[in-house]
Amino acid sequence: MKAQPQASHFVGGAYVEDEAGETITCVYSATGETIAELHAATPEIIERAMTSAARAQAEWAEWTPVARSRVLRRAADIIRERNQALSELETLDTGKPIQETIVADATSGADCLEWFASIAATLSGTSVPLGADFAYTIREPLGVCVGIGAWNYPTQIACWKAAPALACGNAMVFKPSEMTPLCALKVAEIIHEAGAPAGLFNVVQGFGKVGAALTGHDLCAKVSLTGSVETGPKVYAAAAEGMRHVTMELGGKSPILVFDDASLEDAISGAMLGNFYSTGQICSNGTRVFVQRGIYERFLERLAERTKAIRLGEPTDPETQIGPLVSFAQRDKVQSYLKSATEEGARLVVGGGVPQGEAFAKGAYIEPTVFADVSDEMTIACEEIFGPVMSVFPFDTEEEALSRANATPFGLAAGVFTSDLTRGHRVAKRLQAGICWINAYNLTPVEIPFGGVKRSGLGRENGKAAIEFYSQLKTVHVGMGPVESPY
Ligand code: NAP
Numbered sequence: 001m002k003a004q005p006q007a008s009h010f011v012g013g014a015y016v017e018d019e020a021g022e023t024i025t026c027v028y029s030a031t032g033e034t035i036a037e038l039h040a041a042t043p044e045i046i047e048r049a050m051t052s053a054a055r056a057q058a059e060w061a062e063w064t065p066v067a068r069s070r071v072l073r074r075a076a077d078i079i080r081e082r083n084q085a086l087s088e089l090e091t092l093d094t095g096k097p098i099q100e101t102i103v104a105d106a107t108s109g110a111d112c113l114e115w116f117a118s119i120a121a122t123l124s125g126t127s128v129p130l131g132a133d134f135a136y137t138i139r140e141p142l143g144v145c146v147g148i149g150a151w152n153y154p155t156q157i158a159c160w161k162a163a164p165a166l167a168c169g170n171a172m173v174f175k176p177s178e179m180t181p182l183c184a185l186k187v188a189e190i191i192h193e194a195g196a197p198a199g200l201f202n203v204v205q206g207f208g209k210v211g212a213a214l215t216g217h218d219l220c221a222k223v224s225l226t227g228s229v230e231t232g233p234k235v236y237a238a239a240a241e242g243m244r245h246v247t248m249e250l251g252g253k254s255p256i257l258v259f260d261d262a263s264l265e266d267a268i269s270g271a272m273l274g275n276f277y278s279t280g281q282i283c284s285n286g287t288r289v290f291v292q293r294g295i296y297e298r299f300l301e302r303l304a305e306r307t308k309a310i311r312l313g314e315p316t317d318p319e320t321q322i323g324p325l326v327s328f329a330q331r332d333k334v335q336s337y338l339k340s341a342t343e344e345g346a347r348l349v350v351g352g353g354v355p356q357g358e359a360f361a362k363g364a365y366i367e368p369t370v371f372a373d374v375s376d377e378m379t380i381a382c383e384e385i386f387g388p389v390m391s392v393f394p395f396d397t398e399e400e401a402l403s404r405a406n407a408t409p410f411g412l413a414a415g416v417f418t419s420d421l422t423r424g425h426r427v428a429k430r431l432q433a434g435i436c437w438i439n440a441y442n443l444t445p446v447e448i449p450f451g452g453v454k455r456s457g458l459g460r461e462n463g464k465a466a467i468e469f470y471s472q473l474k475t476v477h478v479g480m481g482p483v484e485s486p487y
Pocket of ligand 1: 150153175176177179206208211212215226227228229231234235250251283284386412451
């Protein structure tokens with residue numbers, strides 16, 4: 001199986017290579033096969049990417065809003081036409097099952113480009129009457145934005161950053177995670193094909209130090225990072241050196257609260273989606289599931305039954321529901337958490353190890369796992385695992401559940417399942433999270449803002465809110481009378 005791109009980087013409207021860069025080996029985690037070899041960006045490639053982006057941005061910012069909008073919309077259309085091929089590539093890049101990638105990755109990228117295409121055409125400032133004088137505001141682009149991506153949603157992350165950035169008149173240089181270097185190249189190719197000026201969306205490969213070089217580049221006006229809570233402060237500090245704007249989409253340890261009066265099947269569906277989709281590698285996953293004591297054992301019993309029925313397998317098989325983790329290193333990490341859970345006294349309900357059999361022998365597979373009777377201090381209750389591992393905790397009162405749910409440095413997402421309308425809203429109001437779902441989980445349509453509070457991040461992606469993070473206001477005050485002066 002091969003997925004070798006034409007070259008490692010897409011810069012100035014074309015694929016470019018510099019073999020002097022460190023080798024990046026792209027491995028299909030279902031088989032351990034090497035599917036592509038690329039090179040990290042050298043300082044020359046980084047320079048070319050940043051300068052060509054600056055040139056393209058100056059041109060793009062002069063285009064009419066409707067012309068910019070048209071390019072983004074065309075890019076969305078091309079992505080939809082090529083959804084099959086893009087989804088297959090996403091599956092190879094990440095190991096996620098085709099059943100998921102066909103509906104959740106390129107399509108989500110296309111939605112984002114389409115939605116921000118509409119926004120691009122309608123952006124405007126305001127006019128402020130000041131007696132005889134008046135003022136107006138102009139919404140201006142920031143310049144060249146740097147996007148740095150994580151490995152769990154390589155196409156979606158590239159689009160979620162590119163679409164609002166470009167809609168506001170910026171250019172972007174994007175660095176994917178070195179673990180999933182392939183998909184963003186396709187996004188760059190498509191944006192160029194849709195009619196964007198050469199260099200408007202460049203992709204350069206590399207490890208963390210390429211990200212650091214982009215962040216510290218003189219032409220960088222903003223950095224948008226999707227990554228871990230460990231990387232976030234480093235990138236934020238580096239951006240602060242140059243007074244650069246930031247968006248930080250980081251990790252979490254999000255809670256789901258299930259009350260006695262909830263629909264049991266819906267709550268279990270929400271908890272499973274929020275722990276097992278993408279083999280558990282989703283930042284907003286609800287990995288701490290608090291279940292009220294009245295339904296606790298019933299919840300666990302039915303959850304175990306449904307979890308055992310999940311079809312684990314080869315990601316390109318359309319019947320497969322869960323594939324391997326992104327890499328063998330990630331599997332080692334998840335396994336170390338499984339070990340800690342058992343050692344610290346959590347009750348294993350289902351899963352808990354590597355699936356046996358020939359089909360799984362060569363891949364980075366792990367069973368979807370549920371631990372019950374987890375206490376708030378256990379390692380699996382405190383740290384982001386990024387694997388299909390759900391922790392379930394019993395609780396008695398609403399007040400107790402809220403205080404335990406909020407007792408974390410993270411604040412990305414939260415969920416509440418209840419049939420009591422007022423409780424749903426009351427609890428959502430008090431949960432410390434950037435996004436809360438009531439009787440749903442992990443839905444992230446482009447129309448609504450997404451992002452974290454506390455150590456889970458800063459800024460918002462998607463929704464109109466994203467515009468604030470990719471543009472700045474200039475105020476123009478117009479004097480209409482004689483200048484009054486005491487001198
Ligand atoms: P990561 O290790 O923090 O890496 C994220 C990106 O930052 C990678 O491209 C990485 O490069 C780069 N990087 C590392 N050090 C850097 C530095 N000093 N300067 C600039 N860039 C640097 O995260 P990951 O393991 O790829 O992804 C998993 C994490 O992402 C999880 O914590 C997850 O919760 C989070 N995430 C958050 C969201 C959200 O929207 N909130 C969405 C998805 C994922 P290399 O890895 O290539 O070296």
